[in-house]
Amino acid sequence: EFVALYQKDKADDITLRNTWVTAGVRPVYAFTQNFKLQGELGYTSLKQDSTGDTAHLTKFTIAPTIAMGESYWSRPELRFYVTYGKWNGAATPLVNASNNSGAVYGNGTSGTSAGLQLEAWW
Structure with missing residues (x-):
């Protein structure tokens, strides 16, 4: 699976003007009928007009x-x-913004997370 995105948000309010660029790839290899190994590599860039930062x-x-x-x-x-x-x-x-209990990574510029995910469709 591959994804690529370019999005330019235009608005009268400068805080809502942004430019997003994203690219990613997710290879999957099935070792057996019921066991797979998945990987994902992704990159995102967000330029905010309100701050001038990217x-x-x-x-x-x-x-x-x-x-x-x-x-x-x-x-x-x-x-x-x-x-x-x-x-x-x-x-x-931005990395810390959606965490209601405070900054997970503080002032760090890298981090690791782990978890368990169940995905089902019906």
Whole structure:
């Protein structure tokens, strides 16, 4: 799977004017009928007109996966993932912004997160 995005937000309010560029790839390899290994490499750039700053984020994820079949689209899937991200100083407030209990990464410009994800379609 591959994704590429270019988005330019235009508005009278300068705080709403942004330019996004994103690219990513997610290769998946099925070792058996019910076990896959997934990876993801992504890059995002966000230029905010209100600050003039450009935030950059690069991330890499690895995810061993238990699935109902070996097809890329086979669901449900249970994934254990580990993600490493690296960003610049302009991205630090954005990385921490959606965390209600405070800044997870503080003033850091990189971090690792891990978790379990269940994806199902019906």
